[in-house]
Amino acid sequence: MSDCVICQAVQSDKLMKLYEDPDVAVMLHPKPATLGHLIIVPKQHYAIIETVPNTILGKAIIVANRFSMFLFEALEAKGTNMIIANGVPAGQSLAHFVINIIPRSENDGLDFQWTPKKSSEQELSDNQSALSSEIQHVLSQPAAAEKMPVKATEEKQEIKVEEKEEKVEHKEEPKHESKIKHLLKYITRIP
Numbered sequence: 001m002s003d004c005v006i007c008q009a010v011q012s013d014k015l016m017k018l019y020e021d022p023d024v025a026v027m028l029h030p031k032p033a034t035l036g037h038l039i040i041v042p043k044q045h046y047a048i049i050e051t052v053p054n055t056i057l058g059k060a061i062i063v064a065n066r067f068s069m070f071l072f073e074a075l076e077a078k079g080t081n082m083i084i085a086n087g088v089p090a091g092q093s094l095a096h097f098v099i100n101i102i103p104r105s106e107n108d109g110l111d112f113q114w115t116p117k118k119s120s121e122q123e124l125s126d127n128q129s130a131l132s133s134e135i136q137h138v139l140s141q142p143a144a145a146e147k148m149p150v151k152a153t154e155e156k157q158e159i160k161v162e163e164k165e166e167k168v169e170h171k172e173e174p175k176h177e178s179k180i181k182h183l184l185k186y187i188t189r190i191p
């Protein structure tokens with residue numbers, strides 16, 4: 001999709017691409033929540049998760065898991081948040097399905113907590129009944145992605161990482177730049 005910034009980035013290396021296979025790319029988020037914030041994207045344009053073919057969605061989740069593990073190693077993250085914002089009210093700002101992986105550490109200043117609502121047993125029971133009555137109807141319908149032709153490549157056995165260290169252009173402060181270079185150096189060593 002020509003006016004999608006993610007599609008443009010996938011094709012032009014506009015964002016810092018760390019990895020790609022025929023279906024999925026991993027890039028550094030240009031405005032990271034924390035250092036090492038990654039985005040995993042299908043290389044084809046899909047606006048929301050509902051439209052992503054299952055095969056590609058599965059690959060994206062597997063790659064997300066690998067890169068989450070990688071952040072624990074490379075940045076010594078103490079945790080990761082893996083976030084899919086599905087729809088504008090949920091915080092989706094780009095019209096392209098994205099999995100965010102945010103490396104976390106103690107006292108990093110991010111707060112994804114919410115205030116739990118207090119529900120009575122009756123409210124929960126009513127809610128369960130209301131949802132249960134809809135489940136069969138909704139799940140019996142094909143998902144949006146299943147109505148479309150699926151063109152996914154064969155599963156790759158290994159994650160190969162582009163060697164882009166020499167091409168890195170980063171305009172932020174030197175300390176940040178050196179950490180990013182360290183990150184990229186580590187990635188190129190993944191077997």
Ligand SMILES: [Zn+2]
Nearest residue numbers: 004007045096
């Ligand atoms: Zn796109």
